[in-house]
Amino acid sequence: MRFPLAALGLLALTAPALADKTAIQTDAGPKAIGPYSQAIKAGGLVFVSGQLPFDPEGKIDYSKQDVTAQTKRCLDNVVAILAAAHLTLDDAVSVTVYVTDVADFAAVNTVYAGYFKPPYPARAFVQVAKLLRDAKVEIAVTAAAR
Numbered sequence: 560m561r562f563p564l565a566a567l568g569l570l571a572l573t574a575p576a577l578a579d580k581t582a583i584q585t586d587a588g589p590k591a592i593g594p595y596s597q598a599i600k601a602g603g604l605v606f607v608s609g610q611l612p613f614d615p616e617g618k619i620d621y622s623k624q625d626v627t628a629q630t631k632r633c634l635d636n637v638v639a640i641l642a643a644a645h646l647t648l649d650d651a652v653s654v655t656v657y658v659t660d661v662a663d664f665a666a667v668n669t670v671y672a673g674y675f676k677p678p679y680p681a682r683a684f685v686q687v688a689k690l691l692r693d694a695k696v697e698i699a700v701t702a703a704a705r
Contacts, residue, residue, distance in 0.1 A: 583599065588639040604652075607637055615639070634698060650704075654680050
């Protein structure tokens with residue numbers, strides 16, 4: 560299919576500018592431990608970086624706790640970061656859950672179900688070999704900005 564050059568120019572003027580991005584930062588979530596942002600707002604979406612079970616205040620070592628406690632901490636971190644973007648979990652459209660043991664599915668799912676309500680966001684649940692600081696779970700969220 561061919562498009563006239565004028566149509567391509569119009570498309571460029573009307574397409575959302577994904578290059579226009581804003582960092583979302585809050586002290587209520589754990590500080591980034593590398594060259595990344597807690598979240599980025601771009602093109603009408605907010606992309607929350609994968610959240611590990613890190614205590615924002617650094618007082619609790621969740622790596623020593625079970626997957627249920629770790630999942631709660633991950634989701635609490637997501638909630639705090641979304642709040643900094645004036646959003647809630649109701650705005651989530653996609654979630655990726657990474658675990659080091661797929662046998663933890665039921666425990667993670669039970670906690671997850673307590674945080675989300677219908678219509679649930681799309682979700683992927685992936686087992687990985689290892690997560691930072693020996694965490695058992697990491698959760699990344701994409702939300703629709705208001």
